[in-house]
Amino acid sequence: MAFRPVVGLGLCVVDHSYRIEGFDADAVRTRFIERRVSAGGMIGTAVCQAAALGCRTHVLSVVGDDAEGTIICKALRAAGVETRRLLRSARVPTTVAVVLVDRRSGERHFIVPDRRGIEAEAPALDLSVIGPMTVLLVDGHFPKQALAAVRRARELGATVIGDFHRPRPGVRRLLPYVDHAIVPMEFVHARGDADARETLHDLAARHGCRPVVTQGRRGGLFLDGRRVRRFRAHAVGRVVDTTGAGDAFHGAFAAGLAQGLAYDAALDLGAFAAARNCTALGGAGRLTTSAEMRREWRYSGSGRGSRGR
Numbered sequence: 001m002a003f004r005p006v007v008g009l010g011l012c013v014v015d016h017s018y019r020i021e022g023f024d025a026d027a028v029r030t031r032f033i034e035r036r037v038s039a040g041g042m043i044g045t046a047v048c049q050a051a052a053l054g055c056r057t058h059v060l061s062v063v064g065d066d067a068e069g070t071i072i073c074k075a076l077r078a079a080g081v082e083t084r085r086l087l088r089s090a091r092v093p094t095t096v097a098v099v100l101v102d103r104r105s106g107e108r109h110f111i112v113p114d115r116r117g118i119e120a121e122a123p124a125l126d127l128s129v130i131g132p133m134t135v136l137l138v139d140g141h142f143p144k145q146a147l148a149a150v151r152r153a154r155e156l157g158a159t160v161i162g163d164f165h166r167p168r169p170g171v172r173r174l175l176p177y178v179d180h181a182i183v184p185m186e187f188v189h190a191r192g193d194a195d196a197r198e199t200l201h202d203l204a205a206r207h208g209c210r211p212v213v214t215q216g217r218r219g220g221l222f223l224d225g226r227r228v229r230r231f232r233a234h235a236v237g238r239v240v241d242t243t244g245a246g247d248a249f250h251g252a253f254a255a256g257l258a259q260g261l262a263y264d265a266a267l268d269l270g271a272f273a274a275a276r277n278c279t280a281l282g283g284a285g286r287l288t289t290s291a292e293m294r295r296e297w298r299y300s301g302s303g304r305g306s307r308g309r
């Protein structure tokens, strides 16, 4: 059976990642140990991960008609992502994110622009690539276009995965059309929920989706009926930079569903790719290829092989 296509609609940025000794807001000077400039962003990294795992992958996004936009286009093409629907706009500058990564913990601190005004200016995206077999990833960016995309996906019977950091109004409008809301603890805290369990139950009851909360190196929680279950993070030798762990997770989970894996197995593939991606500097520092998946990934849980929605 051919794999289902993966389509990602959302944020593509250039990351300037600096590995530093530690954060000190009062220090006049902070020395870095290592530096890397690379294409990233929630959707940019996720689609590269899905493509590396052998999926036909499209990106729907807008970047600037500038040098950083060129870096993103080249990186996506090199990863095998179809970029015909990645628009270049003279009015929308490409977003650059500065990422400070603590050498000891691999934890990160982001310096980013407010993109809301930028996204309001963005031209319409061509959604015709979304079909009944599509696995669609949205990240809450380009909210108007994302709403049209998830509505189209729902109408056609496609599968929608959402990656949201905050429950903004634009995100709340998307949620009724999302089959799999996979959110980090940042989302739980921003909602003011007591804990991840409350978020899981509320997302499922309110929106009818299958929710997951990711919890960094603790793995994460998901719902099995009304029961909350944990999936474990995969162990890695040395954590260098946790940036993009969630993005790789979403891309690999999407690829898992696209390849017909059962739900639990797709979650485990997500955790596997996410852990590997923590072992190098940069949001897409070390993505997992299909050869590496075949060689190193063993899922011992139940249900491998049946189709997950």
Ligand SMILES: Nc1ncnc2c1ncn2[C@@H]1O[C@H](COP(=O)(O)OP(=O)(O)OP(=O)(O)O)[C@@H](O)[C@H]1O
Pocket: 184, 185, 214, 215, 216, 217, 218, 219, 220, 232, 233, 234, 235, 236, 239, 242, 243, 244, 245, 246, 247, 248, 249, 270, 271, 272, 274, 275, 278
């Ligand atoms: N230190 C780690 N070691 C192993 N796996 C990790 C580690 N950190 C994260 N992961 C894996 O990545 C998943 C997502 O991590 P996290 O909850 O930090 O996402 P996130 O905050 O969305 O990350 P980002 O936005 O930078 O992509 C976790 O569920 C876990 O499986």
Ligand SMILES: [Mg+2]
Pocket: 042, 163, 165, 184, 246, 247
């Ligand atoms: Mg994330």
